């Protein structure tokens with residue numbers, strides 16, 4: 001299965017996404033033209049309006065990758081018509097900021113021309129997020145907005161609450177909370193513990209090679225251990241069974257004499273579990289910091305937005321037997337997603353955030369000494385870095401047709417993939433929009 005093409009009528013109003021075979025026919029007969037390459041969108045030449053069915057944009061924002069699914073509700077139930085995954089550039093941004101900070105710090109101590117000190121201009125506006133997180137929020141918003149422009153979207157569903165880290169980590173009773181009893185019981189807690197422990201066995205770190213993870217009681221239930229989060233540990237099935245009815249401390253002691261490597265690893269890990277050392281909550285914190293921001297931005301779309309929990313997503317996905325993928329998680333977001341038709345092997349649109357170039361006008365060497373200046377113009381001969389082009393090269397080693405993103409230079413030799421190409425061989429397919437597609 002492949003993604004459907006998005007369709008606009010001749011007045012640019014969105015219609016239902018269309019099967020690629022039909023799109024090819026329309027294009028061949030001259031009844032439509034390509035409006036946009038990615039996501040592939042066509043515009044009909046002579047049709048205004050048309051029948052539409054409800055379509056939901058479903059989003060599963062993650063710290064590195066966000067899953068997107070467009071789910072249409074037809075006569076035969078819900079079905080994924082377009083799936084995509086965005087790879088964010090949070091890490092790149094963080095690194096660039098760190099580098100910039102280092103350069104500026106170094107410059108302050110250097111003997112250079114006087115620069116008036118800056119005071120009291122560092123107040124952060126309300127709702128400020130670190131640039132790495134802000135970029136992720138904006139990318140999610142951009143794509144929700146884009147899909148809402150090219151398809152007749154009737155609702156947006158987004159996985160916001162992964163789990164409530166505060167409530168769960170203090171181990172309060174979740175009384176009165178909707179998911180405590182009912183079909184979701186246990187899913188939120190279980191997911192939280194797995195996530196906290198990085199989806200790895202806390203007793204062997206994966207050394208046993210057993211992939212099945214279970215929820216394990218540090219102090220066994222049979223010996224009075226509670227169901228509190230503080231007493232719950234992610235363990236692989238092998239370690240869970242080997243530990244049996246012992247506490248983490250007792251097990252660590254019992255493992256002392258064992259000669260095998262696995263047991264030595266287990267002993268080191270079990271000692272840490274015994275003193276209650278938890279892995280860091282940083283990833284969860286990043287997700288939590290942006291979940292409200294993402295929600296707020298999506299509300300500005302003017303389409304009903306539903307906020308759903310991660311436990312429900314996982315339950316929907318697991319009960320339908322789908323594998324774990326970001327886009328499949330997205331398709332399984334929300335109450336209505338307990339029955340969604342999709343093909344796990346489907347070819348999806350892979351989107352990679354690449355940014356819009358740099359604002360840095362002056363390049364420096366490793367010591368912060370200025371060594372080059374960036375040209376003022378972002379375009380040369382009508383092209384900008386990041387434009388999607390088709391190159392038809394008639395001669396030479398690279399002759400043939402190539403499609404890809406170019407990096408321009410301010411001379412007629414642009415970079416396309418791994419070789420250079422003269423702009424006279426290039427035709428523009430789509431202007432740079434800050435993303436790379438595959």
Ligand SMILES: [Zn+2]
Pocket residue numbers: 201202203204205206207208235236237238239240
């Ligand atoms: Zn293990």
